[in-house]
Amino acid sequence: MASLLARSILFSTARNPSFHRCFSTALPRFSTSSTGRFYTRKHEWVSIKDGVGTVGISEFAQESLGDIVYVELPEVDAELSKGDSIGAIESVKAASDIYTPVSGKVTEKNSAVEESPALINKSTYEKGWLFKLKVSNENEVEELMNEEAYEKFKQEEQHD
Amino acid sequence: MKINEIFSAVYLFKNNSPAVVIGRHQNPFLEADIQYVDENGIDFARRHSGGGTVYHGYGNLNVSLLTTQTNHCRPRNLQWIAGLLNENLGINLIATKRDDIIFADERKVSGTAARIARGRAYHHLTLLIDEDLDILRRTLNSPFKNRIKTNATQSIPAKHVGQISQEIQGITVNEVKELLINSFQKQFERCNIINVNSISEAVFPDINKTQKELQSWEWRFAKTPQFILDDDIQVENGIIKVSSNPEYQLGSQFYPISNDILNQQQMNKTEHLLS
Numbered sequence: 001m002a003s004l005l006a007r008s009i010l011f012s013t014a015r016n017p018s019f020h021r022c023f024s025t026a027l028p029r030f031s032t033s034s035t036g037r038f039y040t041r042k043h044e045w046v047s048i049k050d051g052v053g054t055v056g057i058s059e060f061a062q063e064s065l066g067d068i069v070y071v072e073l074p075e076v077d078a079e080l081s082k083g084d085s086i087g088a089i090e091s092v093k094a095a096s097d098i099y100t101p102v103s104g105k106v107t108e109k110n111s112a113v114e115e116s117p118a119l120i121n122k123s124t125y126e127k128g129w130l131f132k133l134k135v136s137n138e139n140e141v142e143e144l145m146n147e148e149a150y151e152k153f154k155q156e157e158q159h160d
Numbered sequence: 161m162k163i164n165e166i167f168s169a170v171y172l173f174k175n176n177s178p179a180v181v182i183g184r185h186q187n188p189f190l191e192a193d194i195q196y197v198d199e200n201g202i203d204f205a206r207r208h209s210g211g212g213t214v215y216h217g218y219g220n221l222n223v224s225l226l227t228t229q230t231n232h233c234r235p236r237n238l239q240w241i242a243g244l245l246n247e248n249l250g251i252n253l254i255a256t257k258r259d260d261i262i263f264a265d266e267r268k269v270s271g272t273a274a275r276i277a278r279g280r281a282y283h284h285l286t287l288l289i290d291e292d293l294d295i296l297r298r299t300l301n302s303p304f305k306n307r308i309k310t311n312a313t314q315s316i317p318a319k320h321v322g323q324i325s326q327e328i329q330g331i332t333v334n335e336v337k338e339l340l341i342n343s344f345q346k347q348f349e350r351c352n353i354i355n356v357n358s359i360s361e362a363v364f365p366d367i368n369k370t371q372k373e374l375q376s377w378e379w380r381f382a383k384t385p386q387f388i389l390d391d392d393i394q395v396e397n398g399i400i401k402v403s404s405n406p407e408y409q410l411g412s413q414f415y416p417i418s419n420d421i422l423n424q425q426q427m428n429k430t431e432h433l434l435s
Contacts, residue, residue, distance in 0.1 A: 070210070070385075072184075090183075090313060092210075092259075093234075093259060093273045094209070095183075095185075095209050095273075095274070096277070097278065
């Protein structure tokens, strides 16, 4: 009950332009997200804990892609820059590039999704993560969208 | 001319010399008879897009539809093409849920694959018109079928392969190409038709780099997901990592050895199991 209430307040204030003008600069900057995940416009997410970021694709992305049959991940120790194309996800004949939301050095790739790509469809945020990296600049998340902003972004995209 | 800025879509129609083309995440040794391919002057390539393996030669038309990611819609494209051919040729092609184009009796004439990157996408497909189907079947018949363990994506072979000349005798790739181009042209306000006879860096920036990448051993072979052959030979990044078979040397690039020896060993194994 409480969480429902919180969500509706956040949603209505996000729609209210004056709220944004009071509490943010011209570009909305977020450093907190209700789920801990920050999203890119290309539907990847990153969640940072103790300087290590876990990266995956969003529920929306997984649904749009359909059944995932293969995942190509970056190698451990690879140095990535925010926005780099770092791998691909193949689903029903389409190979889609994935981009890293933040810069850093890869510490781990999820071998479970390499063996069972369907995990991404079934458990997108828990077991279906793609790789982890030691984040070089945590401020980069400020340019990403938090949970609420991402919801709004998805709705706007659908109306294009 | 910056194609992407001025035009909303680019459609490519091409025809090329015989080649086997595998999908991005496939195993060439599982999908094709690579030795036969090499011995008969057939090219082998791995594409950037996903999907399965195809053989295409002069009797095939390749169609590639490049658009924004938002406008990428394979079923729409396939229904368009099938509908067009049906209307003009009086045949009955069907675009399936698997993104194939088949005749009503399930003979497959077209396969599809796609790539999505940086807000753009392409949908490309083969269209068998007047091809040598015997060579097609021969190249796609791998001696390693059922002997390789891997999580590479695997082709789903069509129950039956067919082509347009089976219904319309004497039809050529050029005729089908003209048909498609004329119809596509009518869909747009403005359309430029250009014959590309050579590919230059000036018109297509970075093309040399892409071509080099696609022709490299690293892309064509080393990119193969790791696999185990005959429960013995392990190959990773194109190199043999484990092997008790003297024909497959540790540390060397994996390449199929003579069929005779392999088949003989396989037969010996089977005989041993049966005895």
